[in-house]
Amino acid sequence: MNDTFLKACRGESVPYTPVWLMRQAGRYLRQYQKIRKKVDFLTLCKTPELAAEVTIQPIEALGVDAAILFSDILIPVEAMGMALRFYEKRGPVFKNPVRRRQDVERLLIPEPEEALSFVMDTIRLLRRELKVPLIGFSGAPFTLATYMIEGGTSKNFLLTKRMIFESPEVYRSLMEKITETVTRYLKAQISAGAQAVQLFDTWAGVLSPHDYREYALPYVKSVIGAIKSIASGVPVIYFVGQCAGLLEEIRGCGADVIGVDWRINLDDAIKRLGRRFAVQGNLDPCALFLPPAEIEGRIRDILRRASSSRGHIFNLGHGVLPETPVENVVAMVEMVHRLSSRT
């Protein structure tokens, strides 16, 4: 069992810097495309044998130090009672978004081992197969709320912010239901065998520091606090997109590891977060289109900037892009291991 990833999350010493990639299972891998030709995206997420298979693909193809459950952040939202569809170009769409009090009242808080049993089955299958730790995950409450309110992805998140600013009590009741759903969902993943969990707050960076502190952070703290009360040894990673203006606020989140996007230097992020956290990141996913010699330069730079941290897990600053040349990803993983080797 390769436990380098878990050790780095805990700030323990490691023989080299562990690495995994957000969206490491995905369209840039031929093996993945082969399976997607047979089933649509949601069916893939809901079929444990197939979800487990694509989760394992990058472990074998890339040699990364952790696996992340193959799923989508909107899976538990669908289980809250919202009809979900994925379109090739537009991405995820909720046809009946949450806009008023009645929309919130209609939402369910799903029992994970019932409504989301396929996820727990996938986790149980994976734990029998994997030689690296398995990361479970969920969208963070604010990020999930944006999809539920906007009905999909958004440019300026105006509908979400209008609900916060014009109907704060509706927003609060929505966030309470999401928070309870996410908490139960992650607890169930841990019970099923997830050895670490990541909360994705992809869109929290569209909020001002004030609004982040008031309208996003408290719900993250609640989720993480609940997890820590039942499984204090399971590392929690909290990833925030566009985090550069929010780092001082993020310090209060309660996670073990902070996932940092590529729009800030990692040593600046470490200095502003303080030494309580390990960090994860933060290569620009587009940098994987550079010639390998220049990718190496970028990796050296990130490893150097990470040297002052409590622990470092190498990752991209966002998910792998579908167009990414797979040979550069393979080269990247090898370089991280080689350049960080302490033996």
Add this chain to the structure above:
Amino acid sequence: MNDTFLKACRGESVPYTPVWLMRQAGRYLRQYQKIRKKVDFLTLCKTPELAAEVTIQPIEALGVDAAILFSDILIPVEAMGMALRFYEKRGPVFKNPVRRRQDVERLLIPEPEEALSFVMDTIRLLRRELKVPLIGFSGAPFTLATYMIEGGTSKNFLLTKRMIFESPEVYRSLMEKITETVTRYLKAQISAGAQAVQLFDTWAGVLSPHDYREYALPYVKSVIGAIKSIASGVPVIYFVGQCAGLLEEIRGCGADVIGVDWRINLDDAIKRLGRRFAVQGNLDPCALFLPPAEIEGRIRDILRRASSSRGHIFNLGHGVLPETPVENVVAMVEMVHRLSSRT
């Protein structure tokens, strides 16, 4: 003549904090919509009498302390020889984007008083009418390049970054042509009567600090240096969207004022920029949907955080949204003046 804005740009003492809003002339104003019913957007930009009229509308309706030329950042790009169309939903589209060396070679460097004479005529008209300073503007080179390469707006700017990473010499030659165009364009605006200029680097925040320093900042410095060499007394404002991770790099830009978006606290931005600059910003445009009493609280907070700066011009952190209630914008301007009054 109200010169509070120009004084604040220069760090001189002012009786109150001046305020203007990015996109203060626009669809949220009934007067503007009335004119847009008669002409399309590009015709409006290219008809000096009409462009001057909509430039003046918010000065009368809101009581702001500066006017900004009504135009679009892509106007000079069209004059470089790229066919431009605006669509209601999709926004601006270049049907033949720049992808290869030949595309760059075909681009012109327009003579502003010829190809863009309507802009200079608008400025000359405005200077006869206005009782507040007139701000000219241009897109910054990197932001213009993203539209030219992507063919419009983008989600992850992959085509732009691929050109930077895979064909850096093509990118450099494109940036040189854009930089020369922007430099001539802003010099001509100043000669025609613009009393300050703003460079909009709306998308520079999608770059890592390293890539910003290598591939965006040098061209900004070149433009600002050229302006300062002919008109050292004309304040230059440099606005960067998602600037929070880039502030240490931005210090090298040579501008007088840094425009800050809403994703960072203004006092943090001031501390990291140093005292050389005045700052402009930084209310979230969506905060204008709050009840007026809460807008007042946000304004107080920003004014307090700005108190350590060399100079402060109140503004939003991005453009006014079309859905914004105009009465809240009017209230905001009044509040900024009242709450910052030093007499």
